[in-house]
Amino acid sequence: MHASIQSASCITRHPHNPVLQASDIPYPATLIFNAGVTRWQGKYVMAFRNDYGGTPGTTHFDGTNIGLAFSEDGVKWTPQPKPWIEWKTEEIRRAYDPRLTIIEDRCYLCFAVDTRHGIRGGIAVTDDLDKWEILSLSAPDNRNMVLFPERNNGMFMRLERPFPIYGRGASEAFDLWYSDSPDCAYWGNTQLVLGSEQVPWANAKIGPGAPPIKTDHGWLTLFHAVTVDKDRELPAWHRNWHKTYTIGLALLDLEQPWRVIGMCPNPVMVPEEPYELEGFRGHVLFPGGMILKETGEVKIYYGGADTVECLATAEVGELLKLCGS
Ligand code: BMA
Numbered sequence: 001m002h003a004s005i006q007s008a009s010c011i012t013r014h015p016h017n018p019v020l021q022a023s024d025i026p027y028p029a030t031l032i033f034n035a036g037v038t039r040w041q042g043k044y045v046m047a048f049r050n051d052y053g054g055t056p057g058t059t060h061f062d063g064t065n066i067g068l069a070f071s072e073d074g075v076k077w078t079p080q081p082k083p084w085i086e087w088k089t090e091e092i093r094r095a096y097d098p099r100l101t102i103i104e105d106r107c108y109l110c111f112a113v114d115t116r117h118g119i120r121g122g123i124a125v126t127d128d129l130d131k132w133e134i135l136s137l138s139a140p141d142n143r144n145m146v147l148f149p150e151r152n153n154g155m156f157m158r159l160e161r162p163f164p165i166y167g168r169g170a171s172e173a174f175d176l177w178y179s180d181s182p183d184c185a186y187w188g189n190t191q192l193v194l195g196s197e198q199v200p201w202a203n204a205k206i207g208p209g210a211p212p213i214k215t216d217h218g219w220l221t222l223f224h225a226v227t228v229d230k231d232r233e234l235p236a237w238h239r240n241w242h243k244t245y246t247i248g249l250a251l252l253d254l255e256q257p258w259r260v261i262g263m264c265p266n267p268v269m270v271p272e273e274p275y276e277l278e279g280f281r282g283h284v285l286f287p288g289g290m291i292l293k294e295t296g297e298v299k300i301y302y303g304g305a306d307t308v309e310c311l312a313t314a315e316v317g318e319l320l321k322l323c324g325s
């Protein structure tokens with residue numbers, strides 16, 4: 001990616017970044033990142049990924065769990081005393097990269113599930129942020145699922161990112177897809193939303209980021225977009241890290257959300273700050289939460305360098321303008 005590409009000027013990183021990191025967590029934690037964030041029952045709720053049991057600089061971790069934190073203002077977060085979900089069976093290795101969507105006052109959780117037979121996209125539901133019930137697990141390989149916050153003609157809607165390893169003609173040219181479901185268990189009506197080749201600044205995979213937010217103009221959604229430069233080794237705790245993760249922004253049709261009706265021609269955010277450039281994997285921004293307030297402020301939550309959780313804000317009108325609306 002060209003070094004002169006910068007984050008959009010309407011984006012403000014929060015001065016308290018990172019808003020959550022390992023030293024804030026009251027149980028073993030090494031990397032706190034790629035969180036899902038929503039507002040539910042009068043509070044901000046964050047479900048974050050925790051790779052634990054490794055020291056900074058290491059490439060070995062004992063495991064991955066998902067923790068919960070709450071906040072009154074979306075900036076100062078109080079983590080729960082214990083992790084929430086650690087899914088490990090003979091078949092399932094771990095669940096990670098959670099996203100949260102409230103639909104009809106129930107809290108839905110999407111996550112990636114590493115199994116002995118491939119990576120699956122999981123959807124679960126909880127009514128108390130304690131017990132959770134799995135509603136569906138996709139065929140492998142698929143991940144980065146996000147649910148829209150409402151049904152359309154009775155159907156639940158999701159964005160997802162399968163990994164078509166044969167037939168795309170380039171390695172990791174993975175795209176963004178849509179499907180819908182009457183019950184969150186059986187998914188169909190699968191449609192291509194955005195091909196990675198349509199993202200001008202990226203040369204590899206893209207994937208859904210945060211659950212879309214509804215505006216009068218369409219569903220506004222963030223996605224991650226990857227640029228690989230084999231000639232440039234990036235800072236990381238392991239060798240051979242060459243991928244830059246930027247954040248893109250698209251506007252989807254309200255009635256037919258697989259139709260892209262606007263897209264920002266440049267990334268809205270690129271790694272710039274030290275907490276984004278250096279860590280387990282430097283130059284990585286991974287969006288997982290987008291919250292529209294009544295004031296028009298949009299809060300964007302994203303993982304920084306696969307190591308910490310960060311916040312940026314923008315006005316919804318400015319984001320829409322970037323998409324040509
Ligand atoms: C992706 C996922 C994310 C991670 C990103 C950058 O493939 O594994 O969890 O943030 O790579 O390492």
